[in-house]
Amino acid sequence: MKILIVEDEAKLAQVLHKGLKESGYIADWADDGELGLAMAREGTFDAIILDVMLPKLDGFEVLRELRKAGSTVPILMLTARSGVDDRIRGLDLGADDYLPKPFDFKELLARLRAVTRRPAVELRDVLKVADLELDLQSREVRRGGDLINLTAKESVLLEYLMSRKGLALTRAMILENVWASDEVYDGGSNLVEVYINFLRKKIDHGRPLKLIHTLRGVGYTMQEHD
Numbered sequence: 001m002k003i004l005i006v007e008d009e010a011k012l013a014q015v016l017h018k019g020l021k022e023s024g025y026i027a028d029w030a031d032d033g034e035l036g037l038a039m040a041r042e043g044t045f046d047a048i049i050l051d052v053m054l055p056k057l058d059g060f061e062v063l064r065e066l067r068k069a070g071s072t073v074p075i076l077m078l079t080a081r082s083g084v085d086d087r088i089r090g091l092d093l094g095a096d097d098y099l100p101k102p103f104d105f106k107e108l109l110a111r112l113r114a115v116t117r118r119p120a121v122e123l124r125d126v127l128k129v130a131d132l133e134l135d136l137q138s139r140e141v142r143r144g145g146d147l148i149n150l151t152a153k154e155s156v157l158l159e160y161l162m163s164r165k166g167l168a169l170t171r172a173m174i175l176e177n178v179w180a181s182d183e184v185y186d187g188g189s190n191l192v193e194v195y196i197n198f199l200r201k202k203i204d205h206g207r208p209l210k211l212i213h214t215l216r217g218v219g220y221t222m223q224e225h226d
């Protein structure tokens, strides 16, 4: 899942960014309201963590603009502890939930899970493709019962491939959904190929049934048959 953080306090944003990454999310960061609104409009985010007090455009304005444009992306607002009016205003404008500062990171994760609740079919705790399993809570990956150690990024890539089993996924789609924008700029153009190869070595190497398939000229797909 990809989360946009709109927060001007660099320290807090860094804590959020790091914590989300460690919890298996992809996180992008905007440090003012204008940039946040632009990124929210252009990107495909599963949720937005939106601070109220922001330079250029405050959180309420960002929220209002997004909802006015028809966006239904779940929005979790960060408000001041005492700001009861802020919370009411935010909820009235279409925020899904709010979290008073300062907050416990575990509570933020719980709120985030609550606002990003997906339809029942996507709520499965374990993704399965043939004998490959990814436990979404523990992040454990097994193939034929053998535990496979993945890096955080490999695990996010695997989750993306498994949750879209049988679909043709272009390199652009994979990049957009698995990497944050700052990571893409650092990574070079063959980032997807490189990570697909890492995954293949760990998931498919030495096994008669290959699960990751190259679609020539298109990208990749994960499926149980050739």
Ligand code: CA
Residues within 6 Å of the ligand: 007, 008, 009, 051, 052, 053, 054
């Ligand atoms: Ca702020």
